[in-house]
Amino acid sequence: MMRYLIISVLILLSLNSCKPFQLDGQNSTWVQESLTNNYFADYTKETLYRGRIEVYGNTITGLFIAKRIGEHEHRMVFTSDFGNTLFDFTITDTSFHVNYVMEDLNKKIILNILKRDFTAMLKVVNPVDKRLDTGASWGFKSETDNKYFIVNKDDGQLSQIVLFSKYKRKVDLNFTTDENKELRQIEIIHHNINLKITLIN
Numbered sequence: 001m002m003r004y005l006i007i008s009v010l011i012l013l014s015l016n017s018c019k020p021f022q023l024d025g026q027n028s029t030w031v032q033e034s035l036t037n038n039y040f041a042d043y044t045k046e047t048l049y050r051g052r053i054e055v056y057g058n059t060i061t062g063l064f065i066a067k068r069i070g071e072h073e074h075r076m077v078f079t080s081d082f083g084n085t086l087f088d089f090t091i092t093d094t095s096f097h098v099n100y101v102m103e104d105l106n107k108k109i110i111l112n113i114l115k116r117d118f119t120a121m122l123k124v125v126n127p128v129d130k131r132l133d134t135g136a137s138w139g140f141k142s143e144t145d146n147k148y149f150i151v152n153k154d155d156g157q158l159s160q161i162v163l164f165s166k167y168k169r170k171v172d173l174n175f176t177t178d179e180n181k182e183l184r185q186i187e188i189i190h191h192n193i194n195l196k197i198t199l200i201n
Contacts, residue, residue, distance in 0.1 A: 021164045023141075023148055028133045034125050035140050035149050037158055039175065039183045041124045043068050049186070049199035051078055056194045062086065064199050066122060074122040075099075091119055117188050117197065120147060120161050121173055157181060168192065 051064035066076040072093040078086045088099040096115040098106075105111070126149065132139035137159065140149040150160035163171040170192055176185040188197040 021167055021169055023132055023134060023139045026133045028131045033127060035128045037124055037126060040066055040068055040074060040122045047201055049201050052198040054196045076118060091122055093123060117171060120163055
């Protein structure tokens with residue numbers, strides 16, 4: 001009898017762990033096919049951030065600059081406190097070009113992580129398929145890109161982008177704005193690896 005109980009519990013746990021990832025909330029009518037991230041949409045704006053990368057107990061600090069240079073194109077550079085360039089990327093909706101990357105970071109797995117994180121952060125027009133009412137915010141889901149865009153109901157500001165795989169939440173990009181709706185801080189927090197990137201304006 002105990003054996004059957006244990007087997008039943010294990011089956012229930014395995015079924016629950018295989019449940020597709022979804023934010024909590026109620027489906028809500030949504031007619032638009034895209035959502036705009038305006039934080040890096042201005043061609044004339046080049047914002048400088050203090051950057052901090054924490055990875056497996058190591059910390060890198062420096063300056064981060066991102067600028068929109070084309071309709072679907074951004075350039076971003078991260079330099080150390082000593083003035084050395086750590087990486088310099090050009091990102092479009094469909095491509096990722098490495099202009100320069102320091103040798104220690106020039107590994108496929110690292111470049112793929114940075115590509116995914118920064119493409120999500122910089123992409124201006126994002127396809128969305130449905131909207132969830134999560135209480136104080138709307139959650140817009142993109143099945144195409146495996147993302148949720150969390151928008152505050154009170155001020156219409158994008159506060160978070162959630163990247164997910166089929167079954168797990170993988171990365172949170174948190175945006176903090178001031179009273180003038182200017183972007184002041186970005187936190188990129190990974191749930192599957194020990195990596196956090198903080199950018200402060």
